[in-house]
Amino acid sequence: MTVVLLHDLGAEEAGEPWRAAAPDDWVVPDLPGHGSTPAPRHGAYDPMSPVTIARWALDGRGLVVGVAQNAHGALILAAGRGCEAVAVVDGLWHPWEEPADAIEAMYAGLRGILGDPGATAPAPASGLDPRTKHGYGVHMSPAFAQRFWSAIDCPVLAIETPASTTPPAEREERLSWFGGDTTLVVLSDVDPAAAVSAVREWSGHPGG
Amino acid sequence: MDIPEPERAALVDLDRTTLRTWGWGSVDDPLVLCVHGAYDHGRMFDGIAPRLAALGYHVVAIDFRGHGDSGPLDTGFAWTLFHIDLALLIEHLGGGPVGFVAHSFGGGQATGVAGAFPELVRWVVNIDGLGPPAAGLVPPDQIPEAVQRSFERTDRALLSTRRPWASLEEMATYRGRNNPRLPPEWVMHLVRHGARETEDGWVWKADPMFGVGIPSEFNVAMLEAEMRHVRCPVLLLTGDQEDTWREHHDDELSERVEWLGARHEVVSGTGHYCHVEDPDATMRLIEEFLAEVGP
Numbered sequence: 001m002t003v004v005l006l007h008d009l010g011a012e013e014a015g016e017p018w019r020a021a022a023p024d025d026w027v028v029p030d031l032p033g034h035g036s037t038p039a040p041r042h043g044a045y046d047p048m049s050p051v052t053i054a055r056w057a058l059d060g061r062g063l064v065v066g067v068a069q070n071a072h073g074a075l076i077l078a079a080g081r082g083c084e085a086v087a088v089v090d091g092l093w094h095p096w097e098e099p100a101d102a103i104e105a106m107y108a109g110l111r112g113i114l115g116d117p118g119a120t121a122p123a124p125a126s127g128l129d130p131r132t133k134h135g136y137g138v139h140m141s142p143a144f145a146q147r148f149w150s151a152i153d154c155p156v157l158a159i160e161t162p163a164s165t166t167p168p169a170e171r172e173e174r175l176s177w178f179g180g181d182t183t184l185v186v187l188s189d190v191d192p193a194a195a196v197s198a199v200r201e202w203s204g205h206p207g208g
Numbered sequence: 209m210d211i212p213e214p215e216r217a218a219l220v221d222l223d224r225t226t227l228r229t230w231g232w233g234s235v236d237d238p239l240v241l242c243v244h245g246a247y248d249h250g251r252m253f254d255g256i257a258p259r260l261a262a263l264g265y266h267v268v269a270i271d272f273r274g275h276g277d278s279g280p281l282d283t284g285f286a287w288t289l290f291h292i293d294l295a296l297l298i299e300h301l302g303g304g305p306v307g308f309v310a311h312s313f314g315g316g317q318a319t320g321v322a323g324a325f326p327e328l329v330r331w332v333v334n335i336d337g338l339g340p341p342a343a344g345l346v347p348p349d350q351i352p353e354a355v356q357r358s359f360e361r362t363d364r365a366l367l368s369t370r371r372p373w374a375s376l377e378e379m380a381t382y383r384g385r386n387n388p389r390l391p392p393e394w395v396m397h398l399v400r401h402g403a404r405e406t407e408d409g410w411v412w413k414a415d416p417m418f419g420v421g422i423p424s425e426f427n428v429a430m431l432e433a434e435m436r437h438v439r440c441p442v443l444l445l446t447g448d449q450e451d452t453w454r455e456h457h458d459d460e461l462s463e464r465v466e467w468l469g470a471r472h473e474v475v476s477g478t479g480h481y482c483h484v485e486d487p488d489a490t491m492r493l494i495e496e497f498l499a500e501v502g503p
Contacts, residue, residue, distance in 0.1 A: 041282050043223065044282075079352055103434050103437060107437070114295055114325070138425075144424075147347055148351060
């Protein structure tokens with residue numbers, strides 16, 4: 001089974017920690033603006049570019065693994081039937097926000113970019129682009145998440161680590177919103193090797 | 209009808225792209241930014257921009273990224289990216305606060321910039337830019353199919369060449385069908401500046417990636433929160449004629465006017481392009497507004 005892993009946005013070491021932990025046949029790119037891959041042509045970041053990378057690599061087959069902010073992209077791919085299974089690491093979303101708080105957070109993010117000269121200066125040719133540190137600025141309500149995730153009917157593995165922003169008490173409920181079989185693995189450390197191991201074990205029988 | 213050329217044109221490098229700007233009036237006067245709607249470009253203000261400049265403003269119209277002569281887009285997920293472009297452009301042009309004259313999609317952009325960067329915006333004239341009707345802000349029933357359509361459009365935008373048209377006249381016929389209230393000379397003006405010639409024929413300048421989206425969260429409650437963030441004076445201008453983009457119910461219109469704290473005026477006898485269809489009435493209402501709120 002082909003496996004594509006999308007590391008987190010703003011990951012200092014890009015895909016390297018995951019490549020070190022993953023089998024050789026996993027595809028673990030440095031995403032644009034990270035490591036050896038230049039920034040996107042238009043110099044900004046959104047969840048769809050990694051989706052396109054994974055989609056073209058998988059061509060509808062195999063497993064996509066999305067880490068943290070790129071978990072959303074992995075789930076978008078799954079919703080569009082672009083893979084056969086999906087694993088998300090710390091990808092069950094943040095605490096829910098009221099709409100006014102979401103807009104304020106979005107605007108705070110924009111003010112953060114404007115206040116960071118490196119984030120709007122020409123992007124570096126390689127290495128971590130400072131703009132990646134400002135996130136995607138994507139908002140999702142529980143009603144929308146429930147509707148979107150219910151459209152995902154392939155097997156879903158959710159790996160939760162201490163770095164997750166999802167309230168632990170809400171994990172099971174959020175997983176119940178997916179349209180297919182789900183499995184939850186809770187790790188005690190933020191450790192790519194442990195996460196890769198969990199994916200490998202699960203992908204042998206992803207129906208849980 | 210003679211549509212005058214802008215007094216100045218420039219290409220401005222900022223925010224990792226290049227923005228085309230068109231200018232009128234003294235650069236020492238207070239700045240007014242004119243921002244266009246989706247798939248349009250800055251030359252749609254060629255009619256009223258000189259008249260705004262004559263009131264004592266430095267007027268700059270832009271081509272958004274993915275439009276006109278400005279830089280391309282990699283994805284359609286670019287709503288707030290445009291906010292940053294505009295904020296940086298204001299800084300580049302000497303700093304705010306500035307006035308906005310904003311049409312349609314540009315009205316939404318001006319709303320966002322005024323909310324996110326209130327220190328940069330002095331007032332907004334929003335021309336029929338209240339966002340989609342509520343029915344357009346709900347996720348589609350069939351999410352997998354909608355996502356797949358987005359994938360297909362992404363691939364076409366990234367991998368295919370643009371459809372060539374045989375002539376500007378053919379493009380004008382198409383545009384005129386979509387915007388039947390625009391005067392023919394304005395249709396041709398917008399097409400002439402919204403198209404470029406290639407070896408295979410004419411193509412639209414607008415980036416096909418613009419507008420490629422996925423089902424995502426932007427609902428009426430978020431629109432309300434966004435509009436309630438605006439603290440500066442807002443003049444909303446709408447037409448009263450049937451038009452391809454005029455889809456708000458009266459209650460919905462009133463609600464959004466209240467959220468914006470806007471003064472609402474109707475430009476009688478116009479549709480979506482009030483400033484093009486009746487520039488005299490539009491300018492009269494803008495002048496009345498500016499007389500109240502100051503430059």
